[in-house]
Amino acid sequence: MKEPITEPKKKPGDIDILLYKEGNESNAVGIECKIVKSESLENQPPKINKITSVQKKGTKQADGYINIGFSRVFLMVILLDDGRHYKNPNFVFRTTPTEELKELYDFDWNTKMNTEVGIIYAYVNQLTSNHINQTKGLGLRIEREAKERIQCDGLTEKIKNLNY
Amino acid sequence: MKILARLKKTIRTFIQKEPPPEYEVTQFVISDRQPITGASKISFFVNNPQPGASVTRTFENEDDVINWLMSNADFKHIFSKIYFHHPLSSIIVA
Numbered sequence: 223m224k225e226p227i228t229e230p231k232k233k234p235g236d237i238d239i240l241l242y243k244e245g246n247e248s249n250a251v252g253i254e255c256k257i258v259k260s261e262s263l264e265n266q267p268p269k270i271n272k273i274t275s276v277q278k279k280g281t282k283q284a285d286g287y288i289n290i291g292f293s294r295v296f297l298m299v300i301l302l303d304d305g306r307h308y309k310n311p312n313f314v315f316r317t318t319p320t321e322e323l324k325e326l327y328d329f330d331w332n333t334k335m336n337t338e339v340g341i342i343y344a345y346v347n348q349l350t351s352n353h354i355n356q357t358k359g360l361g362l363r364i365e366r367e368a369k370e371r372i373q374c375d376g377l378t379e380k381i382k383n384l385n386y
Numbered sequence: 387m388k389i390l391a392r393l394k395k396t397i398r399t400f401i402q403k404e405p406p407p408e409y410e411v412t413q414f415v416i417s418d419r420q421p422i423t424g425a426s427k428i429s430f431f432v433n434n435p436q437p438g439a440s441v442t443r444t445f446e447n448e449d450d451v452i453n454w455l456m457s458n459a460d461f462k463h464i465f466s467k468i469y470f471h472h473p474l475s476s477i478i479v480a
Contacts, residue, residue: 238452255452259442300451304440344455348441358441362464 226380233286239298240381247381248373252292253342256280257300258326260318262307268318273325281335288336291374297335298342299326305349313349317359331366340368 223237239253256276261269280297287295301323305316320327331341347359445451455461 238448239456255448257448257451261440261442300455302441302445302451304442306440344461346441346451346455353439354441354444360458360461360464362461362468364468 226383227290227377228286233289234283237287237290242381248378249293249370250373250377250381251294251296251368252287252290253296253298254280254283254287255298255300257302259302259304260323261304262316262318264307268322270318270322270325276326277329277334281331281339284339285336288338291377292371293373294340294368294370295336295338296340296342296368298344300344300346301326303345303347305347306351314359316349317345317347338369338371339366341365 223240224235227237227240228234234254237252238255240250241253242250256272256279258270258272258276263269276299280299284295284297301318303318305318308316310316335341341364343361343363343365345359345361346354347361348354348357349359350357445454
């Protein structure tokens with residue numbers, strides 16, 4: 223979603239997820255999403271990309287959500303984890319080991335991102351060779367709650383005027 | 387009150403397009419919708435000899451991932467339960 227919630231040529235370029243209860247538009251939640259990809263390889267460490275980009279772009283864009291005036295703002299990091307080549311015989315555990323994702327989890331969100339922004343980690347795990355729509359692992363963790371603020375009146379009006 | 391609650395539950399179940407999941411949703415969910423018909427020679431537990439596409443390449447861009455997640459009944463269920471503590475059906479996702 224872009225206009226009327228966002229303004230042209232201003233951060234964030236768009237709103238990834240907007241959540242609100244009908245009749246309670248003054249408590250809307252804006253969620254900026256960033257994707258990290260991890261791919262298991264035969265007899266090699268997993269190939270993980272976009273972590274630095276997530277940290278740099280995600281923090282800046284989340285600031286943009288704060289400026290728009292949402293009641294609560296989250297940065298949701300979505301990990302697409304292809305675990306098909308991990309050797310664990312129990313497919314449920316074919317996920318990227320935590321130590322391989324230290325760069326992501328050890329990021330100093332507290333000093334490098336607005337402390338009002340909450341952090342959500344979402345996981346999509348491909349555990350077998352089936353298509354992701356067929357067999358998958360899903361995980362969700364709210365790492366840090368967003369600080370609730372009084373929402374900007376202008377934003378509330380814009381949300382009320384959306385046709386959903 | 388109990389009768390009213392039961393009636394509400396019956397109506398909700400009737401309206402739902404998909405049957406409710408038969409597992410208890412916790413912070414981590416494993417979902418499998420592969421029908422067990424015996425027609426497939428590929429075991430659920432053994433790697434497919436002709437592996438499909440990696441999930442890292444299934445979606446063309448970020449928006450595709452977000453749209454897939456937010457339209458996924460399992461994810462929505464977890465998301466609403468953990469964060470909002472009530473069904474996402476009462477929340478508008480835009």
